[in-house]
Amino acid sequence: MPAEYSLAELAEICGAQLRGDARVRVHAVATLEHAGPGSIAFLSNPHYKRFLGSTRASAVILAPGDADACPVPALTVQNPYLAYARVAALLMPVAPARSGQDADARVHPGAKIAGDAWVAPGAVIEEAAVIESGAAVGPNCVVMRAACVGEHTRLVANVTLAERVRIGKRGLIHAGAVIGADGFGIARDGERWVKVPQLGSVIVGDDVEIGANTTIDRGALEDTVIGNGVKLDNQIQIGHNVHIGEHTAIAGCVAIAGSAHIGKRCMIGGAAGIVGHIEIADDVTITAMTLVSRSINEPGVYSGSAPMDRAAQWRKNSVRIRQLDELARRLEHLERKMKD
């Protein structure tokens, strides 16, 4: 059920400067390229500036420096993407959560479900689990014994929360995520492996989003901890006893090994890997597909992915990488020779 706002109202809500007719009303958001009358677009990534001049949006949210090029009314702000996020949430409000327990939900009598929480068909809630006020457990989710879903947190569908896992408030856990499976703890006994019991749990803070099919393992002895405001994309693997600091954002397919401690406000690029038992400082950025193989003590941007090339050229360079130490020695030899 979209709402409708005037530009004057939106400017005030976003703290934006308004250029153009304050009475223009919008009821939808759209891209610059495909917007039509009644919708508001935004310009944030310069890649899309080429669509600004010909946009048919009724208004555009953009940075002050781009306003002169805008053919329609504009809301100018320092961070157009953030202002857009707020406008989009206003114009396209999420449907209010239902409350109650579906007749096809399987709720253990020893679970504690808030009266205004929702448990969907096929969801299984085990003994001593707690579903707090306004929370929603989607279809075919499993909330195991003594796990807790905080206020206004939503498990979308087919999510698994293992025993004693605790999710904070206002969380959003996408389909297929598994929180609290056993960490990968095995001890060698001759040629065999003996399982090390995984006795800790997972504590997820408030305002955390967890992507589809992401997995977060329970701690071995103490807990795996995900700080407030952390945002996790899809298919991330987080090992046992990892700590992730507040407001860190992690892109898809990142693999984090056990007992790594990651700071606050970090940004980890897609498919990066982080080895176990290391520390990453606050405000570190890791680029895509980098293997973080040692602790990082200072903020900054870190990289380490092989460059791409035509395969024929890559094969030649690749052979040379395997000779690199020898090449360097030969260079040193030459340098010494030249000196003499």
Add this chain to the structure above:
Amino acid sequence: MPAEYSLAELAEICGAQLRGDARVRVHAVATLEHAGPGSIAFLSNPHYKRFLGSTRASAVILAPGDADACPVPALTVQNPYLAYARVAALLMPVAPARSGQDADARVHPGAKIAGDAWVAPGAVIEEAAVIESGAAVGPNCVVMRAACVGEHTRLVANVTLAERVRIGKRGLIHAGAVIGADGFGIARDGERWVKVPQLGSVIVGDDVEIGANTTIDRGALEDTVIGNGVKLDNQIQIGHNVHIGEHTAIAGCVAIAGSAHIGKRCMIGGAAGIVGHIEIADDVTITAMTLVSRSINEPGVYSGSAPMDRAAQWRKNSVRIRQLDELARRLEHLERKMKD
């Protein structure tokens, strides 16, 4: 229920040349190495040619150049693997889909299920969802509000289709796949992140196969689009607003960031990564574990994965990679010196 065919029949169906007794009948497919009487094998990968001479298959599908080495009747074709695929489908037909709704399916009265579609036990079909003719929704799948499963498409088990996602005809979606979770859209607000509503959907074409635990995110404003005939292996992550051209095949564990546009007939190797907002031309091949960090405008094969070595040797070379720019400068210095 396997069928039985004569070699004459199979030769005609595959457009193959027949060498040997046309009346020989086969009722099963098998590998060269382990085939027995009554089964037909194939030779495509030269790796397995060593098993040809001693095969006990009743017949073999192979390329004309290999026919002389074949001790049993042969069907010769240019593409033995393709001919094998057809013969296997004939001899080992898929069991016909059931129709109806299991008593333990949870179908919203506002969903629209074709009379000859199948909804398995534990499947949840929400309001306004559409299950077209001949489609099958497997056990414990979730089809959310207004999602659509096209004719003769099968969701195997534990699959999640989010709101408004559309899957075309003759699709096959393996267990644990999640289509239509929110894209990873977040806007920075000081040290916090604000969620950017993900308002688009996912449109999947006809004849698409999607592997187990693969995730495809819904678009931010417009749709994520998977073209006709695309084949996706397991555990692939496809970000919001990605477009994948027709007949592109992607191997397992590939990570594709938001708004990447991939051409037609591409082949992406396992665990490759593709950064966001780039374009890949038609007919591009990417080898395994390559990070595609910029657009590719021409067809061809592209690579970029570090070579493997003994760890002791790799450590030495790895140190040198981090000195490489300095080494190159020293080489240039030497070159200038030599010139003088």
Add this chain to the structure above:
Amino acid sequence: MPAEYSLAELAEICGAQLRGDARVRVHAVATLEHAGPGSIAFLSNPHYKRFLGSTRASAVILAPGDADACPVPALTVQNPYLAYARVAALLMPVAPARSGQDADARVHPGAKIAGDAWVAPGAVIEEAAVIESGAAVGPNCVVMRAACVGEHTRLVANVTLAERVRIGKRGLIHAGAVIGADGFGIARDGERWVKVPQLGSVIVGDDVEIGANTTIDRGALEDTVIGNGVKLDNQIQIGHNVHIGEHTAIAGCVAIAGSAHIGKRCMIGGAAGIVGHIEIADDVTITAMTLVSRSINEPGVYSGSAPMDRAAQWRKNSVRIRQLDELARRLEHLERKMKD
């Protein structure tokens, strides 16, 4: 329900040497750093030795060489982690599995469920499936037609076993795992792909642990085989016809392409990739994020991941990697020139 043991009892059970008061009793395990009275800690990773001197544990399991530094009674053994695993399993025993079929389990009348097995609410067991003695099928798991769950094996939740898959005894399959989806077999036909039927199955040995959201594909013609005692972490992808030897351990997010054969007692680091149709010998270790692009015939440790650096520095080195073959040629040219 934790148990309580004296140090004398634990020393005997673990084959440890006891230093200190044999009558001390412990009822819990804990980390050196956070242990309190009544709990027993361990020291294995030297990283945590700094917490030994100040531990408040009632006893510590450690190597003989660390015993002098231990301020409390100690159990000394050659492999403290293994001894700890045994003590933890004693003190924190797993709750005994339930037996029976929940009223909300959907069990096909043609399935065969042992009287002392457990089928949880929402689990779907299809025709001809077999659940052996003491096995447990958790909430919302799907066991498809003719699949078999061996004695005392547990499927945690939301697990999918496809048709005819066989899991051995004492296995543990974590949530979201998919065993037996179709392998990625497609044959090119002009610009289209034709599906190659995947007719094999997956055979998993005894004492195998499979992590959350891990996927193991069924074989094309013969079976994918996972040996006894194999330990698989989360989000691993195993292609069709892969063989994994006994007691091999594989960390999270590893991608293994079709028909790779991996030896016994191997250790594969996180997010490594293994290409198809190769062989890896017994007792091979692969470090994290290495692409194994060819067969490995000898035991040992193998690596191949690009080193991490400050991004500014990495960009410079990365450019040089793409010039490496040319740099090497220039070096050779210089060498020849010097010789003359």
